[in-house]
Amino acid sequence: MKKQRGAMSLLITGMLLVGALLFSLGSAKNVFYQTKRAQNEVEARKDHWAAEGGLECAFTHANLDNAKPTMTVADCNLDDLDSLIVSGSTKLSITSKAGNRQVARQLIVSGVSSSSTGVIKSASNLYLSGSVAMLADPASKSTAENEWKCELVRFKTGLDILGAITNQGIGTGLNTPYSTFPTSSSQTCKSTHQTTGITLGLTQNAAELVANGTIGNDFKHDPLMTPFKDTFNVERSQWLDVMYDDNVFRIGTGLPSDKPSKVEDLPVASTLIANCGAKISNAINDGNRVIWVYGGCEISDTTNLQDAIDSLPERKSVALIIHNGIFAVDSALSFKGLLYHFVDDDLGFAPTQSAWESVSDINLKGALFGAAEAHNGVAGQKGIPYNQVSLFNNGSFKPSGGYVLDAPGTYAIFNGSLHALYNRDNLRDALKPFTGGSIAWIEGSWRDY
Incomplete structure (x- = not known):
């Protein structure tokens, strides 16, 4: 009986260690998830602001040209911008897409509509x-x-x-x-x-x-x-x-x-x-x-x-x-x-x-x-x-x-x-x-x- 003394303590200690290991593994998984989520959020915000940058680019070109903007994605010099679509005449719809993020806004063009041009x-x-x-x-x-x-x-x-x-x-x-x-x-x-x-x-x-x-x-x-x-x-x-x-x-x-x-x-x-x-x-x-x-x-x-x-x-x-x-x-x-x-x-x-x-x-x-x-x-x-x-x-x-x-x-x-x-x-x-x-x-x- 004396030789088996401490077995219970060893068992309990082992169980505690296994519990601690499982807790650590769970925490690590949660940390990994949070890290991945943060990285995804960073990428999403990068896409968002790249798309917003496309809108600003279109607005700037509209003011420079005093008309409906006709620029391309390359004109905006934004590496992450995938597409930029302008539709309409006097009331313009501008859709800008970067990665998985797409934003759309509207412009009003007064006094320079497509039917008001000409001397x-x-x-x-x-x-x-x-x-x-x-x-x-x-x-x-x-x-x-x-x-x-x-x-x-x-x-x-x-x-x-x-x-x-x-x-x-x-x-x-x-x-x-x-x-x-x-x-x-x-x-x-x-x-x-x-x-x-x-x-x-x-x-x-x-x-x-x-x-x-x-x-x-x-x-x-x-x-x-x-x-x-x-x-x-x-x-x-x-x-x-x-x-x-x-x-x-x-x-x-x-x-x-x-x-x-x-x-x-x-x-x-x-x-x-x-x-x-x-x-x-x-x-x-x-x-x-x-x-x-x-x-x-x-x-x-x-x-x-x-x-x-x-x-x-x-x-x-x-x-x-x-x-x-x-x-x-x-x-x-x-x-x-x-x-x-x-x-x-x-x-x-x-x-x-x-x-x-x-x-x-x-x-x-x-x-x-x-x-x-x-x-x-x-x-x-x-x-x-x-x-x-x-x-x-x-x-x-x-x-x-x-x-x-x-x-x-x-x-x-x-x-x-x-x-x-x-x-x-x-x-x-x-x-x-x-x-x-x-x-x-x-x-x-x-x-x-």
């Missing part, structure tokens, strides 16, 4: 009676380096051109198309988006030549274009809200100071507002940047108006809206901003011969009526009746923010050569009260804190 945007029937030479809007980036899908004219219905077409390409120096436009190397229009060396005669239809590709893609037929919404960010039917926005200065006869409850409460628009150019000049000198003229407007002597425009601070511009009236121009004016000619669907405005007869400028009337007498219409060869003409430009009125011609069913006629500059900043600045800037994350799709 001239026209829902009116557009008639360019003379040669056309314009610096282009670099509407969107091409897949090739330093190359752009440029645009000159976007039209909804009719387009007639009588003369030579010259897309002068992308401006440089003081004529750079916008402040963030790349200047590191020569930027060019894609060859398919730069029409030069084409001269159209009387029997040729420009709209048909756009359709069959004779004229390049810098002229776009867009039957679904919505110029009012693209410009002011609201539906065309809400024009009264825009007209009476707090940021808008109104010129017109008998206009109520407060917004009427319905459009029918507005007075009949004046055939021609007296001293229209001088009133616009005074409005600009008083610091107004969005000027809404309700009625017809004739601009001939532009000395004071040019002085007012030239006095604008750097990077500041003006949006001039001519509403429900003819617009008659016979002068040379470099207008720093946007010209919008608008005829609404509610009040039933239509141009008349008597309205054009009330124009006072002799040169303009000579061009208008002299051609009409010889050819039974306005601007000569096409024979367009007076009551279909809402705009007649006999001078060199050059708004650097572009033209928006939104008088459906009527003609906008440019008599003589049309030479235009283009600066998208002058469009964007004037419209800031309505667009709030050009590109922004949609609230709720990003971290709003």
Whole structure:
């Protein structure tokens, strides 16, 4: 019995050691699991932030291009980024994927949507009676380096051109198309988006030549274009809200100071507002940047108006809206901003011969009526009746923010050569009260804190 003394202690000790070993093995397994989990979490967060980096990359390119971003994964220089997909037009959906992590956010592109590009945007029937030479809007980036899908004219219905077409390409120096436009190397229009060396005669239809590709893609037929919404960010039917926005200065006869409850409460628009150019000049000198003229407007002597425009601070511009009236121009004016000619669907405005007869400028009337007498219409060869003409430009009125011609069913006629500059900043600045800037994350799709 003495030889077996301590066996129980040895057994108990062994059992304790086995228990300790099992506990240690369990703890080691748990530590291994926690370590593996931590490593997976690190990898997941790396994937997450790589994907977030893709979103930031797309946002940066959108701001640099002032348009829907067209970059690739390689452009972002992120080793862990697997894919980056941008879809949509004005409201963009951006999906970025890295490893097993995918994130998606939305951008709103205001004032530079796919249907708001172009130096001239026209829902009116557009008639360019003379040669056309314009610096282009670099509407969107091409897949090739330093190359752009440029645009000159976007039209909804009719387009007639009588003369030579010259897309002068992308401006440089003081004529750079916008402040963030790349200047590191020569930027060019894609060859398919730069029409030069084409001269159209009387029997040729420009709209048909756009359709069959004779004229390049810098002229776009867009039957679904919505110029009012693209410009002011609201539906065309809400024009009264825009007209009476707090940021808008109104010129017109008998206009109520407060917004009427319905459009029918507005007075009949004046055939021609007296001293229209001088009133616009005074409005600009008083610091107004969005000027809404309700009625017809004739601009001939532009000395004071040019002085007012030239006095604008750097990077500041003006949006001039001519509403429900003819617009008659016979002068040379470099207008720093946007010209919008608008005829609404509610009040039933239509141009008349008597309205054009009330124009006072002799040169303009000579061009208008002299051609009409010889050819039974306005601007000569096409024979367009007076009551279909809402705009007649006999001078060199050059708004650097572009033209928006939104008088459906009527003609906008440019008599003589049309030479235009283009600066998208002058469009964007004037419209800031309505667009709030050009590109922004949609609230709720990003971290709003």
